[in-house]
Amino acid sequence: MNYSTLKKGVAVSFVALMGATTLANAQETPATSSSAKVFGGRGQYRSWSIGVNGGVLSPFLAIGGTNDFNRADVNLGYGLSLRKQLGHAFGLEGNIFRGKVSGTNKQVAGALPAGIKDFETEMQYSIDLRGVVNVATVDFLRRENSVNFFVTAGYGLVAYNPIVNGVDNKGKFGEDKDKDFVKEAYIPVGAGVKFKVSDRVSFNLGYTMHFIDGDNFDGVYAKATTKDKFSYGYAGLEFSLGSKSKPNLDWVNPLALMYDELKDPSLRQEVEALKVRVSSVEKSVEDLKKDSDGDGVSDQFDKCAGTPAGVAVDGSGCPLPKVEVAVVDASNVTGFERIQFEFNSSVLKTDSYPTLDKLSSVLRDGGGKVTVNGYASSEGTAAYNLKLSKDRANSVKTYLVNSGVNAKQVITKGHGEANPIASNDTEEGRIQNRRVESARD
CATH class of the missing domain: 2.40.160.20 (Porin)
Known part of the structure; x- marks a missing residue:
C-alpha cells in the first residue's frame, strides 16, 4: 500500500x-421540555x-x-x-x-x-x-x-x-x-x-x-x-x-x-411511593397464604375457621361428612356406583361427589384397598382412549386422596375401549362406557 x-x-x-x-x-428523540435529560437523545x-x-x-x-x-x-x-x-x-x-x-x-x-x-x-x-x-x-x-x-x-x-x-x-x-x-x-x-x-x-x-x-x-x-x-x-x-x-x-x-x-425530588418521591406499593402487595400475598388452622385452605377462603387438626375438609375449609362404619362394612365392600364422564373429558362431574365421599369415608375408617378401573368409549384411536381411561381413574384417586385417603390404598388402571358395558354403536351406549368402576382388592 x-x-x-x-x-x-x-x-x-x-x-x-x-x-x-x-x-x-x-x-433522535423529540424534546418535550426545555430541561435536558441525559438519556433523552439529541x-x-x-x-x-x-x-x-x-x-x-x-x-x-x-x-x-x-x-x-x-x-x-x-x-x-x-x-x-x-x-x-x-x-x-x-x-x-x-x-x-x-x-x-x-x-x-x-x-x-x-x-x-x-x-x-x-x-x-x-x-x-x-x-x-x-x-x-x-x-x-x-x-x-x-x-x-x-x-x-x-x-x-x-x-x-x-x-x-x-x-x-x-x-x-x-x-x-x-x-x-x-x-x-x-x-x-x-x-x-x-x-x-x-x-x-x-x-x-x-x-x-x-x-x-x-x-x-x-x-x-x-x-x-x-x-x-x-x-x-x-x-x-x-x-x-x-x-x-x-x-x-x-x-x-x-x-x-x-x-x-x-x-x-x-437527585430529582420528584423522582425520589416516585421511588418511595413505589416502595410503599410493593410492600402493600407483599403483605396482601402473605395474607392470602395465611392458614391459621392448618387445614390446607387459606383464611381468606376458609368458611370454617378453627377446624381440628387431621380433619378432612372440602374446598371451603369445612369438614367432610362422615359415614358411620356401622352403615357400611369395609370388609364387605366390593364396588360402588359407576362414575360417568363427559365425552373426551376426565373431569369429575358434581353428581359423583356423594358416591366418592361415601367411598372415602369407608377407606379412611375401615382401611383396605380399592382398584379404580377407567374406561372409554370407542371414539378416537385406541392409544388415545387408553390414556383417557387412565386419566379418568387418576381423577378419582386424586379426589379420594384429597379427602384424606392414603394414596397407597388406591390403585388405578386404564383399560381404554376394553370391556364395554353397552354398544358403542349408539350414543346412549357410548355414554355408559365413559366410566370409572371400583372394586375392593
Missing part, C-alpha cells in the same frame, strides 16, 4: 467509525452550529519535517464551517477556506533546480469533512462547561495554483494543459480549544496540519518520496443554531445531568 492510499484509508476510516458509533448510541439539544474563522497559513508544520523552502511568509487565510454535534463527545464538521501559502530560500537548496528562490501558492478553495472529538474540559465537574478542548481529523480536497519565481502557470495545468488549478486530496489533523462566550456563541482557537497527497503544492518537484504540506493557525467565532429553549449539546455535561436526575 502506497503513502497516498494509506492516508486516505486512515482518514475515511476515522470519520466513518466515529460517526457510525455515535449514531448507533444517540437516537432532539432535546441544539446540535447544529456555523462558524467563521481567520488566521495564518504557513508551509511549515509545528511537528517539523522537510520543506523545499527554508523560510515561510505570513499569509492570511479565512474560512467557514458547519458542524452537526452527534453526541456529547463527537460531531461531524464541514470546512471550506481560502488563502495563499508562500515561502523563500535565502540560499537555493541543493535539492532544488538552480534559480528557484520563492513560491506563492494561491488556494482557490480547500474543502474537507472532519470528525471533531471533545477530549477534555477544565471544569468537567460543573453542571455546564465553559472551556472545551478538541481534536480533529478528516479528508479533503484542495484546488491551488503554485507560482514559482513570479511565473504564473494558471491555465496550463492538467493532462491537456488547460486547467487553472491543480486538484489534490489532503488529510487535515488538528487540535484546539473553545471558550463559551454565551449560550449561542463560542470563541475558538485552533491549529490544523494539512498533509497533501502530492509534491507540487509549492511548485517544486523534489524528486523524492516526500509530500507537501501546510498549516493553518486560526481564531474564530461559532454560532449555535436552533431553538433558544434548548441547551447547546456542546456545553452540556452528561455527568452533571445524571447527577441531577438521581
